[in-house]
Amino acid sequence: MADGPPMDRPEVLLAMGPGVADRLLTPEHRHRLAALVRTDPDLVAHDLTDPPPAVATALSTADALLTCWGAPVLSAEALAAAPRLRAVVHAAGSVRHHITDACWERGLTVSSAAAANALPVAEYALAAILFAAKRVPAVARRYAALRAPHDWGAELAGAGAYRRTVGVVGASRVGRRVIALLRPFDLRVLLYDPYIDDAGAAALGAVRMDLDQLCRASDTVTLHAPALPETEGMIDARRLALLRDGATLVNTARGVLVDGPALLAELVSGRLSAVLDVTEPEVPPADSPLYTLPNVLLTPHLAGSLGGELHRLAECALDELERFATGRPFAEAVDREALGRLA
Template sequence: MSAPTVVAVVSEELFTEFFSDADAERLRAVAAGLGGGFARVDRLAEAELGAARVVITSWGVGPFDAALLAALPKLELIAHTGATIKPFATDELFDRGVVVTQAGAGMARSVAEVSLTFTLALLHRVPEMHNALRAGDGWYDADAVGVQREILGTPIAVIGASRTGRAYLELIRVLGAEPLLVDPTIDAEAATALGAALVPLDEALQRARIVAVHAPTLPETHHLIGRRELALMPHGAGLVNTARSWIVDEAALIDELQRGRLSAAIDVFDEEPLAADSPFRALPGVLVTPHRAAGTTQGRRRQGRIVADEVEAFAAGRPLAHAVSRDQLSSMA
């Protein structure tokens, strides 16, 4: 077998989820066109790397430091099947002129749909009713559930006009919500084009019945929603987080949830897997999922298709649609 020119550092299970037979064949064809073979490995240490010009990565890959790059003398492209490249992108990588691309755009719809699901569940007080009935409380007293609301005409704060934030905005706008957008990187005209009113964070928190977090993990977004900000939310409002726990002060949120003032639907946590004794597991107004918002069949295949498209474009000398530069990295999730 020819030395691999395209190496996929993706588990066999994930590779099957990401890549259709047709897209896997496209990768093999590119490898052959580059003068070698295609290899899928669980870890880079298992691969023959001397001829590799393209490395396809997934979650859990380590940093491409000087020692690893020395074993990859011909590396020209890293195509990441996920969104954030921060765990592995290094200055050494960019100094070498290696192009880095990622498939985050393929995840936006999946995560936006989960955020919408969470939003509707909180508005209609589904966690409270479900958890009460599961606990054996009988035909639950409606007065104890809290006020149920429709999404139609309801102010919803969207924190961040990211890819997922924009996809979520589109969904809630179609359903008749009143979107309030918080994002310092865009102006009022751009927000209007997205169907939202651009407002300061404090105003959004005070007005919204649901606060949906879609901001990136940057130094300035750490605990962007902290104790002070949570206190601004009206009684009975709900927090939706399918982005990163980095953005919300988890301890402060738990305090608000334990007082019964807010509800929450959360897919991301400070500690993952979620501890068996985590308060999130027992609170009646909480809906939790195990960091699987992007895990749809369609989303996975979109991610694989994006990677195959980018690898083909690289081999053909065409511009890449999802390349990330060193300068862009500082403002991305």
């Protein structure tokens, strides 16, 4: 590894997808990284199954890995080549894609920037909720088609956010952020999460309900649950039918939470609207009506950290590396037991 801080500083190897480090780390971040640990910020591991010699050498002496999107899987074989490895600091959200059972059995400590990544997703959801109340997606398309004076006040007599009801599905990091962002508005907030009780929901600023009740009572339902076997298709045809006419479904979580054909049928009928940042499949077929329906706002999975927002993730990860380098526990440690119910 490159010359840097004194030899008692931990050694860190970057491990992430091609090009990710260049988007994640500014020159200032690289300067701070070099001051905290011994590393070569230009050496990035993309694959640990047959690493090039420089990566293999760095891996053999690494105390920690700094990972991000596209990180190589840390299999038992990869860990065997990293005898000194004690920690993984992930500068993104979920660690499911690269942290294996072998990591936990080895006793590695793992940190994630999931809390930092939750903020832009929650901001997107807030914007979607407020736009849905004003019927912005449909009105924007209709305005472009009309291109003439129109009595919008009459057409939108039932629109607006005042005293509307928002149903939040999932008290995840993002779900909790959304509830917090909704506090300044004159909205009633409902919450469904099987791991929270009435008092816990009230402390967040919401009213706990079961999922069927929430669907019946909400003008907008926003999804923030993890993709797990038990959540797949949780918003099915029956629950979509419970939504009141004119309701909007916002999905910034995972496409598999929703029965796609059932939702499409409701959207084509015009009974419901949707703001979809995620779908299943991730990119809908080229002939999907989702691209052209006036009551659908479809975006390409951009709610999470993007552009300059990646630098928030870098700063979170560097804060964690500083804690590691000074012998302090991680502030954003990943709990193996909780990982089974997290995104």
